Each structure stands twice: as C-alpha cells, then as structure tokens.
Amino acid sequence: MSHEKTYDLTWNQYGKAEVRVVHVDRSGPQHVVRDLNVTTGLRGDFEPAYTEGDNSRVLTTDAQKNTVFGLARETGVGEPEAFALAVARQLLSACPSADVARVVVEQYLWNPLSGGGGHAFSRAGSHVVVAELELNRDGAAELTGGVDELVVLKTTDSEYSGFLKERFTTLGETDERILATQVTARWRYAEGAAEGADHAAVKAGALEALLGAFAGHYSLALQQTLHAMGVAVLEACPELAEVTLTLPNKHHFLQDLSAYGLDNPNAVYHADDRPYGLIQGTITRR
Amino acid sequence: MSHEKTYDLTWNQYGKAEVRVVHVDRSGPQHVVRDLNVTTGLRGDFEPAYTEGDNSRVLTTDAQKNTVFGLARETGVGEPEAFALAVARQLLSACPSADVARVVVEQYLWNPLSGGGGHAFSRAGSHVVVAELELNRDGAAELTGGVDELVVLKTTDSEYSGFLKERFTTLGETDERILATQVTARWRYAEGAAEGADHAAVKAGALEALLGAFAGHYSLALQQTLHAMGVAVLEACPELAEVTLTLPNKHHFLQDLSAYGLDNPNAVYHADDRPYGLIQGTITRR
Amino acid sequence: MSHEKTYDLTWNQYGKAEVRVVHVDRSGPQHVVRDLNVTTGLRGDFEPAYTEGDNSRVLTTDAQKNTVFGLARETGVGEPEAFALAVARQLLSACPSADVARVVVEQYLWNPLSGGGGHAFSRAGSHVVVAELELNRDGAAELTGGVDELVVLKTTDSEYSGFLKERFTTLGETDERILATQVTARWRYAEGAAEGADHAAVKAGALEALLGAFAGHYSLALQQTLHAMGVAVLEACPELAEVTLTLPNKHHFLQDLSAYGLDNPNAVYHADDRPYGLIQGTITRR
Amino acid sequence: MSHEKTYDLTWNQYGKAEVRVVHVDRSGPQHVVRDLNVTTGLRGDFEPAYTEGDNSRVLTTDAQKNTVFGLARETGVGEPEAFALAVARQLLSACPSADVARVVVEQYLWNPLSGGGGHAFSRAGSHVVVAELELNRDGAAELTGGVDELVVLKTTDSEYSGFLKERFTTLGETDERILATQVTARWRYAEGAAEGADHAAVKAGALEALLGAFAGHYSLALQQTLHAMGVAVLEACPELAEVTLTLPNKHHFLQDLSAYGLDNPNAVYHADDRPYGLIQGTITRR
Missing domain, CATH: 3.10.270.10 (Urate Oxidase;)
Incomplete structure (x- = not known):
C-alpha cells in the first residue's frame, strides 16, 4: 500500500485492561484477600498487525488475561509489585516480538471484620494502592508505586x-x-x-x-x-x-x-x- | 387553557438537590467536621406554578439552599437527623403553600489524622450515612436513617x-x-x-x-x-x-x-x- | 427461630440486574442492532429463602439471565416493550412462586454510518430509551415507557x-x-x-x-x-x-x-x- | 531548610481545571452556543512557592479562571483552538515567571431543535471535541485536536x-x-x-x-x-x-x-x- 511509504507507525502498545482478579489465601486462620485490577501492555515489533492485519506475532489480549489468572494460581499473589514482575516476565517470554511489558496493578484494600472468624471483610478506605512496572527484554525494569x-x-x-x-x-x-x-x-x-x-x-x-x-x-x-x-x-x-x-x-x-x-x-x-x-x-x- | 379540563397535576415536588454544606465546630481541641450533601423538597398546593407559571406561592430553590446554609450557622450542625428537622420546620414556616417538607442528608465521614493536632482528617471508609425526613404541616414526621x-x-x-x-x-x-x-x-x-x-x-x-x-x-x-x-x-x-x-x-x-x-x-x-x-x-x- | 414471631418479611423482590444483551438482525441489507440493558425481578411467595435459606422455590438470578439471552434468540428482539413482555411471561411460567415479574429494559440507540454498507453504526445521542413492565400472574400488566x-x-x-x-x-x-x-x-x-x-x-x-x-x-x-x-x-x-x-x-x-x-x-x-x-x-x- | 540541598523540584505545573464556561452569541437569528470545559496550567520558575510558600510569582488559579471568563467576553468564543490561544497568551502576559501556558478545551456539542426558533438545542451525540495547546514564551506553540x-x-x-x-x-x-x-x-x-x-x-x-x-x-x-x-x-x-x-x-x-x-x-x-x-x-x- 502506498501509505506505508508516507506514514510511519511511530508508537504502539496493546494489551488487556482491567482484569479483575481476586486471590484468596486460605492457608491460615486469617484469610488473605488480594483484590486487584490488572492492566497489561506490550510494546515492540508489532507493525505487521497494524499495517497488514498480520497477527502472527501478536500474543492476544485474551491470552494476556489468561496469563494474569494463571499466574495468580501458579505463583500466588503476594505484593502487587512482585506479581506485576511475574506477569511481565511471562508476557515477554511468551511473546518474542515484545520489547517491553507494562503491567499496572490497582489494589483494593479490605479490613477484617471483627466477629468474622478471619474470613469476613469490609472495604478499607476509599483509596487505591497502585504498582506500575515496565520491564524491558534486557531485564531493565522501572517500578513505580503509588496511591x-x-x-x-x-x-x-x-x-x-x-x-x-x-x-x-x-x-x-x-x-x-x-x-x-x-x-x-x-x-x-x-x-x-x-x-x-x-x-x-x-x-x-x-x-x-x-x-x-x-x-x-x-x-x-x-x-x-x-x-x-x-x-x-x-x-x-x-x-x-x-x-x-x-x-x-x-x-x-x-x-x-x-x-x-x-x-x-x-x-x-x-x-x-x-x-x-x-x-x-x-x-x-x- | 382547555387542557386544564383534560389533564390533572396529580403529584408534584420541587426543591434544591445536593447542597454541599460543610460545618466546622472549632470550639474544642478536636475540631468536628460535618460534611453533608443536603437535598430539600416541598410538596403542596403549587399548581399555579405548573399550570400558569404563577410563582407567587413558590419558595425558590435558591432560598431553600440559603436556608440550609443559614441554619447551619444559626443552629449549628449536630446529627444530620436533627439538622434535617430544623431545615424542614423552617421550610414549612417560610412557605405556607407547602404541605410536606422532605429533607435528605448524606453525610461523608472523616477520621482525625494522628499528628494533625485535632484539625487534620482523612476520609473514613467508602460508605455514606443517610438521613431522610418527611415533615407534615400537622407535625407528623417520618424519619429514616441508612447507609x-x-x-x-x-x-x-x-x-x-x-x-x-x-x-x-x-x-x-x-x-x-x-x-x-x-x-x-x-x-x-x-x-x-x-x-x-x-x-x-x-x-x-x-x-x-x-x-x-x-x-x-x-x-x-x-x-x-x-x-x-x-x-x-x-x-x-x-x-x-x-x-x-x-x-x-x-x-x-x-x-x-x-x-x-x-x-x-x-x-x-x-x-x-x-x-x-x-x-x-x-x-x-x- | 423466635424472630419469626417478632419480625415479618413485608416486601421482597429479587432478580438479575443489567443483563447487557445485544441482538443483531442480519436478514436485510441494513442490519438492525438492539442494544439492551435488561433487569428482571420477581416478587411473590419466597419467604423460605429469606427466613430459612430454602431455595427450592427460587428461580435463580442466573436462570433469569439465561432467560433473557435465550428469548432474545427464540423470539428475537423487536421493540423493548414486546421483549419485556415475552421475558416476563416466561419468568412467571418458570417460577410458580412468583406473583409478579418486573422487567426493565434500557435501550441504547445506534445510527447507521454512511459508507458502512448497512452494518456500521455510531451511538445516537446521549439519551437512553426505557421500558418498564410489571406483569401479574392473573395477566394484568402495567407498562411504562420513558427516556x-x-x-x-x-x-x-x-x-x-x-x-x-x-x-x-x-x-x-x-x-x-x-x-x-x-x-x-x-x-x-x-x-x-x-x-x-x-x-x-x-x-x-x-x-x-x-x-x-x-x-x-x-x-x-x-x-x-x-x-x-x-x-x-x-x-x-x-x-x-x-x-x-x-x-x-x-x-x-x-x-x-x-x-x-x-x-x-x-x-x-x-x-x-x-x-x-x-x-x-x-x-x-x- | 536542609532538604533543599538533597531534593530538587524537577517538574511543576499548576492551574485551574474544568472551568465550565458557556458563551452565547445572540447576534443572528440562530443563536450560537459554545459550551466549554477549560483547563489551564502554567509551568516555569515557581520553585519558591513550592519550597517556601512564597506566592509572589504565582498567578492564582482563581485569576486563571477569571481570565477564561473575561476573555470569553472580550474576545468572544469562536473555535476552541483560537480561544485556547487567546487564553494562553493572556496567561503568559500576566505571569512573567511562566515559561509555558497549557490550555485544554473540551467542547460539548449542541444541535438546534426544530421549532425552537433558533434558540433551543439538544445535546449532539455522546462525544466531546478537544483542543490542547501548549504555548511557549518564545511564541512556539504545539496544537493538538481530538475527540x-x-x-x-x-x-x-x-x-x-x-x-x-x-x-x-x-x-x-x-x-x-x-x-x-x-x-x-x-x-x-x-x-x-x-x-x-x-x-x-x-x-x-x-x-x-x-x-x-x-x-x-x-x-x-x-x-x-x-x-x-x-x-x-x-x-x-x-x-x-x-x-x-x-x-x-x-x-x-x-x-x-x-x-x-x-x-x-x-x-x-x-x-x-x-x-x-x-x-x-x-x-x-x-
């Protein structure tokens, strides 16, 4: 197509936004709830998908969602920062055309309710805690936390x-x-x-x-x-x-x-x- | 107009919604913040405003707003239930055509921050506490609380x-x-x-x-x-x-x-x- | 339990809220999109579910959701008012303990795009059209439309x-x-x-x-x-x-x-x- | 304060967000409504306000709001891009410490209603049109439009x-x-x-x-x-x-x-x- 000569794809990113994964650790008397909203994104050499609809290099956003759920089971969910890193590593491993994996985790917080036997909770405050990770294929990572x-x-x-x-x-x-x-x-x-x-x-x-x-x-x-x-x-x-x-x-x-x-x-x-x-x-x- | 013979105004209510009044009681070392969202409504004999645009019986919604702010100063703001009653009584007093005054108060809650010297706060939880009052001119009242x-x-x-x-x-x-x-x-x-x-x-x-x-x-x-x-x-x-x-x-x-x-x-x-x-x-x- | 003698369940309603069903009629050159948000509710003799957790009379909210999707296929989706009636009839038929079925349909509107060959659309306006139906077992119905x-x-x-x-x-x-x-x-x-x-x-x-x-x-x-x-x-x-x-x-x-x-x-x-x-x-x- | 030696203010921006200005041009039989949500921001040499609370260089956000309303009257409101430029120029003129003025305009669109005599309207679509301008003191500008x-x-x-x-x-x-x-x-x-x-x-x-x-x-x-x-x-x-x-x-x-x-x-x-x-x-x- 002639426009390939005229226009460049100078930036691209794609992924799955707002995967609402909740992990429950029932191993102790006090259950631990990790209530997360996870967004993934990949950047890299995906130009054929944009210019030609050639999806052969594309790890689907559905697979990215499955990765989030699957790793929540395989690795468990501890601090969101560590979970983000596990997801980012898996995404880069699964998708050779990706140069950078970006994982953003929002965490909703829960307080145990008294009288709930370690398994009843109410929402703690109105604030949301955030972790943002960008992992490069060469291993360099930038980690940002927040609220x-x-x-x-x-x-x-x-x-x-x-x-x-x-x-x-x-x-x-x-x-x-x-x-x-x-x-x-x-x-x-x-x-x-x-x-x-x-x-x-x-x-x-x-x-x-x-x-x-x-x-x-x-x-x-x-x-x-x-x-x-x-x-x-x-x-x-x-x-x-x-x-x-x-x-x-x-x-x-x-x-x-x-x-x-x-x-x-x-x-x-x-x-x-x-x-x-x-x-x-x-x-x-x- | 001929439609007056064909159509009846069978229900009406009007008022000011969501007056965001915040009252601070600075009388003690721990300041007390009352952070309210107040909605007022009047029902009664207001048909001329609807059918003819005759506003002579109408206590304006602007005046209802002023009543909320003015009473917050005159009577102070204690529990929302009592404040709602004070507002409702004043509205009925000011507006002879009103049969019923409805006042709904949503309250946002604040927790004192440690190290804040009694005057710094963070939002307490995600929930909102509510009081709903309907006061009739004959003095009968229905009070409902909630969350x-x-x-x-x-x-x-x-x-x-x-x-x-x-x-x-x-x-x-x-x-x-x-x-x-x-x-x-x-x-x-x-x-x-x-x-x-x-x-x-x-x-x-x-x-x-x-x-x-x-x-x-x-x-x-x-x-x-x-x-x-x-x-x-x-x-x-x-x-x-x-x-x-x-x-x-x-x-x-x-x-x-x-x-x-x-x-x-x-x-x-x-x-x-x-x-x-x-x-x-x-x-x-x- | 003693409280059954002290407290009455004086009103109840349950159902599935906000089933986002989209039906496409592809039979003509101009596709017809019905984009609905359907909420169902049943009222009736469901007291054992409330007082004892006895669900034997309860048509699950999941089944109510399935009814919406299933009827969209079986009867098609024409005007929301007719679809609401079909859903309400089926709910009453499936659930003998229900006295009333309530079905609320919000409809999002779409305009065909020029150059879209009859199958591309943009959202039409910011408003939403609504149909609300309450159907009694004796066949009496109250239908309300709106915007x-x-x-x-x-x-x-x-x-x-x-x-x-x-x-x-x-x-x-x-x-x-x-x-x-x-x-x-x-x-x-x-x-x-x-x-x-x-x-x-x-x-x-x-x-x-x-x-x-x-x-x-x-x-x-x-x-x-x-x-x-x-x-x-x-x-x-x-x-x-x-x-x-x-x-x-x-x-x-x-x-x-x-x-x-x-x-x-x-x-x-x-x-x-x-x-x-x-x-x-x-x-x-x- | 010792922290000034340890920590740098490496980026700053401040302004007034979401000024809801509506301008009506009544000069012709068809009134023209410009319904805007304007956000202003200044960047520059404002470090004393951050480190010492010295506001002497600060054009208040209240004055920025007034500038929006005042220019809407003085210059009128045509296309949002031109209005953004007028606001940005005035802000830089009024505030010598600012290096860059940023003005973002969201525009809500209205369609004339038939039978409205040129002065009644309904909201046109659900989309919002946007103009973003960054103006440097040297006159260089970057203009971005959008939806x-x-x-x-x-x-x-x-x-x-x-x-x-x-x-x-x-x-x-x-x-x-x-x-x-x-x-x-x-x-x-x-x-x-x-x-x-x-x-x-x-x-x-x-x-x-x-x-x-x-x-x-x-x-x-x-x-x-x-x-x-x-x-x-x-x-x-x-x-x-x-x-x-x-x-x-x-x-x-x-x-x-x-x-x-x-x-x-x-x-x-x-x-x-x-x-x-x-x-x-x-x-x-x-």
Whole structure:
C-alpha cells in the first residue's frame, strides 16, 4: 500500500485492561484477600498487525488475561509489585516480538471484620494502592508505586496570601482556610532498589509520610504542602528516587451569609465541585 | 387553557438537590467536621406554578439552599437527623403553600489524622450515612436513617444449592463461594420514636448489627443473609420499626484454569461487573 | 427461630440486574442492532429463602439471565416493550412462586454510518430509551415507557420572577435566563392500551412532544415547562394515561465580570454542577 | 531548610481545571452556543512557592479562571483552538515567571431543535471535541485536536485469526465478530500549520475520516483498523502531522445458548464491561 511509504507507525502498545482478579489465601486462620485490577501492555515489533492485519506475532489480549489468572494460581499473589514482575516476565517470554511489558496493578484494600472468624471483610478506605512496572527484554525494569483517591482535609493551619496581583486577580487574601485535596501520588524506585525491597514496608512508609506531612504541615500554599509531602516520602523511603504528586485543590468556600443577617466566623463552607485548582510537581532525590 | 379540563397535576415536588454544606465546630481541641450533601423538597398546593407559571406561592430553590446554609450557622450542625428537622420546620414556616417538607442528608465521614493536632482528617471508609425526613404541616414526621455503599465480602461460610431447576437453569450448585455485596440500607423509626432518640447511637448500633450479621452468618442464600442483617438491626435498635435492604450480589466467579493445565481449589476468582443479582427485602417489627 | 414471631418479611423482590444483551438482525441489507440493558425481578411467595435459606422455590438470578439471552434468540428482539413482555411471561411460567415479574429494559440507540454498507453504526445521542413492565400472574400488566438523560437547553424565552419573598430569598428576578435540563420522563400506558399499541410510534411521538414543547414554550418557571411537556406527551399519544417528569434545573449563572471592568449582556455563563433545582411532577389524563 | 540541598523540584505545573464556561452569541437569528470545559496550567520558575510558600510569582488559579471568563467576553468564543490561544497568551502576559501556558478545551456539542426558533438545542451525540495547546514564551506553540467518547460498532466485516499460539492462548479464531470501540483520538498539527488553519474544517474532516475508515474498512485486527483510521485522518487533513488513537476493544461475546438447546448464528451477544482489549498507536506523516 502506498501509505506505508508516507506514514510511519511511530508508537504502539496493546494489551488487556482491567482484569479483575481476586486471590484468596486460605492457608491460615486469617484469610488473605488480594483484590486487584490488572492492566497489561506490550510494546515492540508489532507493525505487521497494524499495517497488514498480520497477527502472527501478536500474543492476544485474551491470552494476556489468561496469563494474569494463571499466574495468580501458579505463583500466588503476594505484593502487587512482585506479581506485576511475574506477569511481565511471562508476557515477554511468551511473546518474542515484545520489547517491553507494562503491567499496572490497582489494589483494593479490605479490613477484617471483627466477629468474622478471619474470613469476613469490609472495604478499607476509599483509596487505591497502585504498582506500575515496565520491564524491558534486557531485564531493565522501572517500578513505580503509588496511591489514588486518598482524600484528606484540614480545618486550619492553612493560609493563602502574597500572590501576584494583576487585572484578573480578584481573590482576597486569607490567613485561615480549609485545605482539602484528593492525593494522587506516584513514587519511583531508584535504579536497582526495587529488587529485594520490602514493598509492603515502602508503601506503608510512603502513605504514613504523605498523611503525616499533610497533617503536621502549616500551609502557605498547596504548592508548599505538595513539596513537603513529596520530601517526606523521600525521607521516609530511601529506596525511592522520585515522587510525583497531583493535588486538586478541592475548594471549600466560606459561604457569605450576610444577606440574611448572619456572620460566618469560619464555620459554614460550600464544598464546590468545579473548577478546582490543580497543583502538580515532581520531587527528585539529588 | 382547555387542557386544564383534560389533564390533572396529580403529584408534584420541587426543591434544591445536593447542597454541599460543610460545618466546622472549632470550639474544642478536636475540631468536628460535618460534611453533608443536603437535598430539600416541598410538596403542596403549587399548581399555579405548573399550570400558569404563577410563582407567587413558590419558595425558590435558591432560598431553600440559603436556608440550609443559614441554619447551619444559626443552629449549628449536630446529627444530620436533627439538622434535617430544623431545615424542614423552617421550610414549612417560610412557605405556607407547602404541605410536606422532605429533607435528605448524606453525610461523608472523616477520621482525625494522628499528628494533625485535632484539625487534620482523612476520609473514613467508602460508605455514606443517610438521613431522610418527611415533615407534615400537622407535625407528623417520618424519619429514616441508612447507609449507602457499604462494601463487604466473605471468603467462606457461603453456599448456594437446592434451587428450582427448569429449562434455563444451568447454574451448578456449590458449597463454597465468595459472597460480596454493597449494602444499601434504610431503617425507619417507629412512630414517635425519632424524637428524643440518640441518633448517633442508633446509627452506630445499626451499622454494627449489619456488619456483625454479615460476618457471623453462615449463608445459604443472599436472601437469607439479607434477612439476618435486617433482623439484627431491629434487634439492636428498639427505636426502629422497619429495615429495607438492597443487596447486589457482586459475583466473584471461580476462574476456570483447566485449559492451561491448572486446578483452582477456591483460590482465583474473577470479580465480574454486570449482570449482578439484586436481592431486596423489607423486615418489619410486628 | 423466635424472630419469626417478632419480625415479618413485608416486601421482597429479587432478580438479575443489567443483563447487557445485544441482538443483531442480519436478514436485510441494513442490519438492525438492539442494544439492551435488561433487569428482571420477581416478587411473590419466597419467604423460605429469606427466613430459612430454602431455595427450592427460587428461580435463580442466573436462570433469569439465561432467560433473557435465550428469548432474545427464540423470539428475537423487536421493540423493548414486546421483549419485556415475552421475558416476563416466561419468568412467571418458570417460577410458580412468583406473583409478579418486573422487567426493565434500557435501550441504547445506534445510527447507521454512511459508507458502512448497512452494518456500521455510531451511538445516537446521549439519551437512553426505557421500558418498564410489571406483569401479574392473573395477566394484568402495567407498562411504562420513558427516556433518561435527554439533555436540552434554550438560550432565551425563559424568565423567572414573581416568587415568594422571605428572609432567605435573595435571588434576583430576571426576564432572561438560560434554561437547561436533563429530562427523565416516564409515560404510563392506559389500562388495556399497551397491547396492540405501536410502541415505536408512541416513543417517537412522546420524544417529539417533549422536545417540541421544550423548544416552543415560553417559560415563566421550570414547573410550567414541565407541565407543558407532560401535557404535550399526553396530547400526542392517546395510548398514554400519565406522564411523570423529573427535571433538574441545570443552572447557567450569568458570570459577574464587573471586577475586571467588563459588562456581561447575557453572553458569558458559568454552568454550575451542584446544587441544582429539582422539579418533578405527574400529569394525568382525566 | 536542609532538604533543599538533597531534593530538587524537577517538574511543576499548576492551574485551574474544568472551568465550565458557556458563551452565547445572540447576534443572528440562530443563536450560537459554545459550551466549554477549560483547563489551564502554567509551568516555569515557581520553585519558591513550592519550597517556601512564597506566592509572589504565582498567578492564582482563581485569576486563571477569571481570565477564561473575561476573555470569553472580550474576545468572544469562536473555535476552541483560537480561544485556547487567546487564553494562553493572556496567561503568559500576566505571569512573567511562566515559561509555558497549557490550555485544554473540551467542547460539548449542541444541535438546534426544530421549532425552537433558533434558540433551543439538544445535546449532539455522546462525544466531546478537544483542543490542547501548549504555548511557549518564545511564541512556539504545539496544537493538538481530538475527540473523546466517540462510540462506534460494526456488525460484520471483522474477523480475528492467525495469532500467536502459546500456553495461555485459548481464544478461538473467528471470521465473524462484532467490532465495537470508543474512540479517543488526538491529532497534532504540523509545525506552523496551526496558525491560519480552518480548525472547524480540520475537525470535521478528521471526524469524517475516522468514521469513514471505521465503517468502510474490513478488519483483520483492531490494530489494523486503528492504523486505517489514523492514516485516513492524515490523508484527509494535510495540516496534521500525527495522530494517536486509543481504542478499547469493547468485547461483544457471542453468547453460548447450547445448554438450553438453542443455536446462535451470530445473533445474540453479551456486551462485556471488563476486562477489555486496549489498542493504541501513533501514526506520523513522514
């Protein structure tokens, strides 16, 4: 076809998204539930599938799904980071045309219920823990952990002032506001630090650092809070090289009640939906 | 207009939905956050607004919103049940044409963060607590509490067999399955029992009863589990007359791994999205 | 168990929710796609399942799902109203303990793509068409049609004034505003009118009436617009006895630009999310 | 603080997300509605805000929101691409510390309703049109257009076979399947081609090319369909240098009805939710 001379496939990736695999370890009196949402992807020399519909090099997305379920049985499911690595290795082994396997695992957390005899649970919190792995055929791997939808709020120790003033700046300065956000964090392991790391401990440390910095920090700006949270993660976890945070500023506006004769001494707020500030940053260990 | 003779307005209700009011009580060292989503509605003699666009009897939905914010300041926000009653009384007082005021309050829960000095919080769980009040002008009130999105799972003590067999019944019987659901519950107070009730205690008791019954119950059917949960709520809370439960059966299917040579002794499951069983029932104190 | 003497199961319903069945009729050059989301429910004498876990009277929700798929093959899928009736009859036939079968069908609509040779389609609009049927064992049926998520907006011919004034009323009166809503409508057939009705024609007529009334109506209140839309449906469709409309007032607030020296002659609006007015009403043919 | 020596802020961006601005042009008999969701972001020398809470260089996100509303009035809103450029220029002008302004515009489309006198509308389709602009202080700009949530389906002319076989490959080959996807596309303008381009014509051409290629293409793999769609866009729009497509394979599985004695000659399908194939690729003009 003539367009092959005119157009190049300059990037490709394909896989199976959102395999909802749940593994139960019943070996002890306290059952262990691993409740995962796994997405796989392969990149490599798959151009014939795109240009000609020649699928001969393609490990089907259905087979990728089966790999997830099969390995959950064969290797068990421990920490998502280790499971992601097992899946990525198997995918590269099964598919010679793949250069890189990408595996993203979201984990939903469960708390044992008292009185449940070790086998009843309720959903733990609203947040989701994440592991993202990219494995190259040469063995190089990049591992990133993280958390989504971690919702936090503080009722004081937050002010906002001293900002640039120009024509469209009408915001008043305040030395007292509610600060609320829904944390999305991604922490990248230093080169070589992922293997042998205690991933459960890293996650626990990173989460504790995020919450501790948010709680203990006096905020002059959400940017500053972001920086403090990122630094806290890197200080708590020497295995990590870099943290990226995405923090929506979930505005809580002090409601003006004066039209019906009421004051409002930082008591009643309107939690607004949109628009919202969106503050992002990456902190890197030097 | 001639259609007035042909068509009747046989039901009407109008109000403001989803007023996101957040109240902070800063009077003690531990700040108290009430994070609510309030919906109001009025029913009554509003036909001229519908048939003629005559708004003279209409308390605007904007004023209903202001009432929510204003009362949050004037009366404070304690338990949502009491706040709903205060709002409903004010709405009926302000709007003579209304016969009934309906106020629904969803409450998002927050846990204090350690190290937060009494003023930092994270979202507590994924569930939402609800209060629904209908207040008549004659003073009669119906109060219903409840919970939404309470997600629970048990890894054993659940079987399913002995069901009707007919042409379309192909399901196998099992003596071991994962049972998972997302509880929606509504508990109605007995007549006269809402006033003077300790609503916080009722909610805590009802939630504990729901979770305890789910955890401790050996399930032969989700219907049976529903009944046990409803009975447990009524046994725990003498103030309540009736419980309605809506329980989706969030299917966890044992994944068939035999095609690639693996057994699956209740270890690896697929958490399916749709379709799902939907089991409902109302249990009433005699 | 003693609680059987104390507590009654006063209402029950169970079934399979959201069976995503897609039927393709390939008999003509233009393929016909019926893309449905079917929910079934049974009510009746199922108390032993709830109180004792005795499933012997229970047609499993899995079998209900199979019934939907099986009838889609056996009877084909024409109009959702007729398919719902076929499913309901089969469910009652298969399950002697059921008194009532409830079948709700949501239909996603597709438009043929030009150049697609009669077999390529794109999603038609954002709205969903609905049919709800309740069939009693004695043959009595209640059929309701409807539409969800029908989003409409008008840029003029809408004002709002003359409303009740009291302490919390601070809203200004306006003779020019944007009126926007997302229509949820349910139209109930008159007794005996469902059988033999041309359901496709009724739906087309009802939708055209809703849109025509919204477009052509000069609005003094969303209540009045609701009434006009409901009356238009009943005038267009003699088969229908009653229409219920739920209309959120999707507020478009004129943005105040005066702080940076700009006027705003009904040009720039903020489309707000929450809170929103919620106007409801039922219009019944006398 | 000592951590400044240990940790670097290696990337930052902040702005206001999801400003819901609606502009109405009432100058002609047919009103023109521009219904936008605008997100702004600035990158540059904002480190003091992150490390010290020094906001003196920060154009507040509130001012960014005001800029969107203010420019909508001052310059009007034509094509989103031009509006994004006006906003980006103003943001860079107002904020000397910013090196790059990023503006993303989502546009919701409306169709005039017949009988609406040029001022009543219904939502057009389920898809959203997108423009993404990054403007550097030196004047260099990268403009990308696109579409989200464009849902398409074909009932034939799709097969899948000839793929790699290995241990976990259990999928059967088929010469007849439903192919359905929800298109996310992004098309990048060639350097210098954005200025002076007829953006409305480019969008119309790209959308027509996407739909035409999907409809007219005989598919041996969704990868191949993706490639054909990307090439069609580049062929239709000489202004564009590159197209990236993200195509979930929205699986429609032929339902096995044999257990209750029915065949299924490509008639009845189950539209599954998760997992789904996810096929991605970038096609670049040489």
